[in-house]
Amino acid sequence: MKDKILGVLDSLEDELIDLSNYIYENPELGLEEFKSSKAHIDILRKHGFEVEENYLGFETAFKGVYDSKKPGPTIAFLVEYDALPGIGHGCGHNILGTTSTGSGIVLKNLIDDLGGKIYVLGSPAEETNGVKVDMARAGTFDDVDIAMMAHPDGHNQISGSSLDLYPVQFTFRGKTSHASSAPDKGINALDACIATFNNINALREHLKESTRIHGIIVNGGEAANIVPDLAVAQFYVRTPVFGYIEELYEKVINCAKAGALATGASLEIEEFEKPYQAMVTNKALSDAFTQNFVDIGATDLKDKVLGGSIDMGNVSQVCPSIHPYFSISSADITPHTISFAEKTLLPEAFEGMRKTIYALVKTSTDIIENKELLASIKHEFNETFNK
Ligand SMILES: [Zn+2]
Ligand SMILES: [Zn+2]
Structure with missing residues (x-):
């Protein structure tokens, strides 16, 4: 499976780098990400996804679906593409979104044999009024078995908690x-x-x-x-x-x-903005991801201590979820700076993205192929939330 995933990933690499760079060149604020969301929608459609635009009434939200039409779990990847005023993609959502969409497309190339369904969810405005909150409220994840995304950072970090x-x-x-x-x-x-x-x-x-x-x-x-x-x-x-x-x-x-x-x-x-709930990492899912991330060469994984709040938290309380971090640079970089944004353009960042897509996709195929793994993920979720 490893070689298969890497083979598909290699064939897509140029397209994914172009997508990330295009979104870098066209930074758009939350709920105004017209070019960025369209770029994701176009590439998803090109690769066989059905895409619902204007999802939940948000002009820059979308729901991409690929169904193998064979039994299996539904796996969601969360895509972000909003930028920051004055500093563009200082949070790296250009490469973040590309990592999620890229994972969806690579997995799509594998599930006709394996079974299951993929959602690639375009979620605007993470920095301000995150639409994942609305997705979680509206029942988007009711039929989703696991939800995953990964955020660029200065270090590789295991999915943790948030406030x-x-x-x-x-x-x-x-x-x-x-x-x-x-x-x-x-x-x-x-x-x-x-x-x-x-x-x-x-x-x-x-x-x-x-x-x-x-x-x-x-x-x-x-x-x-x-x-x-x-x-x-x-x-x-x-x-x-x-x-x-x-x-x-x-x-x-x-x-x-x-x-x-x-x-x-x-x-x-x-309530003047939407409440962000605490991120509750599903440990069984996180362990599976971390193992695959290390296996593809991710080193020096740290525990994430997040002093802020993220809208993936709301997703994590309705569906087993992870939100790990991947290193895009060996330099000492700080998010929400111009220098962080510039680092997303370098080969080192794309190497981080490649490892992350591999680990997200391999974790997905592990879950599709190993029913016990999915059962343990769900058991942990039900225990945590008394469901
Ligand atoms: Zn940010
Ligand atoms: Zn961010």
Whole structure:
């Protein structure tokens, strides 16, 4: 199987490098990835995938499907292609997306014999308002057995965890008045907002380790001589502690309610972006991938400690998933920089991509051929989520 996979991969290499480079040259922000998503759709169609465009009503989302029409598991690869303002593909989603689409196409060349079905899912806006959240909510993964993707990085890293993230916006409304001649007639919305920050700061001491609450004041009044009747704050509430987010979120909401109560302001609570759930790596699946990754020459694998949040987390809570990292450079590189983006153009990056596609595809064929492996992956998932 190894030689077969590498044979197909070699025949596709130029096309995949062209795809990654084209997306690098045409960086597009989240939900505006028109050229990038089209480039993925075109190559998938060329290689025999049926592609549904405008998936779930998102213009730059797509669902590519290839069905061997023989019994077997359904395997999903998640494709990202959004860029960052000012620094283009500083997160390397050009090579990330190509790795996922490339894996789908290589596997497609093998499953007519083996059985099973492939989904290649184009998921826009990972950096801002990730559409994987909508996919997970809409049931995209209901008939999927495993979901995989891999992110470029400075090191090879085993799929790990990420932080639960709830974005919350508080709008406080009070009453304007002259701040000096008639302050007793006003209700100060900004004070309610500042009290919320202070309450949250008092709360911090009593929260579970590595929990993060960070916020800004978006609107804090119009003029110093007017009692502010409107104040708006946005917070990200994050925790790596599995199962803690609801309790934590409620405590933060209470801080805002207390600020409103103390000042007499009213309070509206909104989710201003989509919540990203914690990444829960399926260890049985991750072990299978890691073994194949090492087998093709990936070295120096580290455990991933992610201080941020990813929308693959939401997928991992509805379907056994992995989100490992692959090295694109031996230089010391930092994501979200121009230099990171430039490294995705070099042969070393494509060597990392090649190893990763191999490992993703080999893990897929292992799962198709070895029913016990898939059973152990599903058993672990069901145990974790009490299903
Ligand atoms: Zn990023
Ligand atoms: Zn990224």
